[in-house]
Amino acid sequence: MIIDERLEFADAVSVAASAGTANIGDVIDSSVARDLGNGQPVYLVISVDTEIITGGAAGTLKFLLVSDATSTIATDGSATQHYDSGTFVTDGTDANGAKMKAGQFPVVVALPMEGNEYERYLAVQAVTATTTTTAGAINAFLTLDPHGWVAYADGSN
Numbered sequence: 001m002i003i004d005e006r007l008e009f010a011d012a013v014s015v016a017a018s019a020g021t022a023n024i025g026d027v028i029d030s031s032v033a034r035d036l037g038n039g040q041p042v043y044l045v046i047s048v049d050t051e052i053i054t055g056g057a058a059g060t061l062k063f064l065l066v067s068d069a070t071s072t073i074a075t076d077g078s079a080t081q082h083y084d085s086g087t088f089v090t091d092g093t094d095a096n097g098a099k100m101k102a103g104q105f106p107v108v109v110a111l112p113m114e115g116n117e118y119e120r121y122l123a124v125q126a127v128t129a130t131t132t133t134t135a136g137a138i139n140a141f142l143t144l145d146p147h148g149w150v151a152y153a154d155g156s157n
Contacts, residue, residue: 009124009140012049015061018132021075021125024063025140028122029071043146044083045139046107046124051093052100052136058091059131061100063107063140067119075125080116083109090133100136108146 010025044065052061065083066073073079085107089097099106124140126133 007142009122009142010138012137012139015052015126015128015136015138016133017126017128019059019128019130021064021077021127023073023075024124024126024138027071027073028142029120030067030118030122031120040144041110043110043143044107044124045105045141045143045146046085047139048100048102048104048106048136049139050135050137051096051102052088052090052138053093053096053134054090054131055092055134057131058089058095059133060087060129061090061133062087062127062129063138064125064127065111065122066125067116067122069119069121071121073121073123073125079123079125080119082112082116082118083107087129090128090131090136107140111142 013025015024046063063085064081066079066081068074068079088099088106090100
């Protein structure tokens with residue numbers, strides 16, 4: 001499978017942050033393809049590139065797929081939410097939740113076609129709660145075939 005750079009939100013982008021909501025990586029402008037997945041499912045895939053951990057106390061992290069009318073996606077909760085991954089536990093390496101370890105796929109989901117109407121700009125947000133995430137990076141992208149996706153080192157495919 002070939003990933004279109006314009007359908008990629010994040011390529012090993014850090015999710016280390018203090019408690020709060022942050023946009024992760026790039027924004028996708030859907031002005032050309034307004035009916036995302038119309039007739040064929042489009043999948044959001046998030047994979048963990050570098051293990052996501054917190055130092056000290058355990059915390060939580062969840063991922064949101066959101067859209068907004070401007071390319072500066074709001075992080076105050078006013079962006080239109082389309083998907084919520086639910087919370088994952090983040091802790092030190094040994095006690096970390098399994099889906100937060102490198103090589104895992106915490107999110108592989110078809111874009112919802114029901115519910116809130118998509119606005120022009122799409123983004124992935126990370127919501128960090130309880131404590132600071134001290135390390136970790138993700139890859140996030142849209143694809144038509146999540147089962148055929150394979151990771152290759154840059155220049156190795």
